[in-house]
Amino acid sequence: MTTETNQVTHHQGPRVLLVATGGSLAVGLTSAGVGALVAGSSAAVGALIGTALVVLVFAGGSFAVDEVARVMPAAALLVALLTYTLQVLAMGLAFVAISRSGVLDQTADRGWLAGAVIAGTAGWVVLQVALATRQRIPAYDLGPAAPRPTTARAGER
Template sequence: MMTTAKPLGDTTAGAMFRGAIVPSAVVAVISVVLSVLAAGTTGLWGSLLGVALVLTFFGLSLVVLGATRAADPLLVLMVALALYGAKVVGLFVAFILINAADLVDDPFDRTALGITVIVCTLTWTVGEIVGATRRREPLYDLGEASP
């Protein structure tokens, strides 16, 4: 029987994903509930959009990094930096498009969207760091020490 490898599997990227998804989901639920209580339906939609943006951008980044794990470390670093830049630009473009389409404040509450993106991003980032740290996989090998 032949099995296919999962994109993240038992890799550092997989450990980072597992370390980030649960706390981010908890924070996302709390953000949605608080947004509904504070702003009603527009808070719900704004918060859900914020959760979707964070999960999409950060989840796809880990999938891409997991797929490049066998490549040259310098290439992986360049991919990681490019992904970071793409996330920043992508979020900027998403916010510009949402604003240009006049979707801010109806149906998406501006405050709920912004706060949700910020707290979910911070939670995801801390979760990634914790997951990678618990993996305890060396980032580089110094090779043999010369006498």
């Protein structure tokens, strides 16, 4: 004998990604504040640029993967791998563009930018993994409930 359960699936992906984004922003703003106190405004600007890079690249890619996983679960792994590759490429191109623009020589500190990217990425990954592992995601979908077969008792036909 089995017990029927009502399966209610709530899509928790956006909540996890919003918390991870908030955590990454908090780490970045904290590092910008510390940078401003310790090394001046160029450190704060560098940390803010690094934080903006992390949030834009990771949030954009993660929300795209989450949407694909919701609409077409079978394509989620392929899109996740492609998105990761594009995130690495986007981060590299952003660093090249920032270096060539002269911002790092004039108004932003290179070390604080790199530190904010590393700290923001670490904060993002830790929060996303911690929250995602606490979700109750079924290993498979049971589908709609099938009608129960009825058994006729003797004499009830």
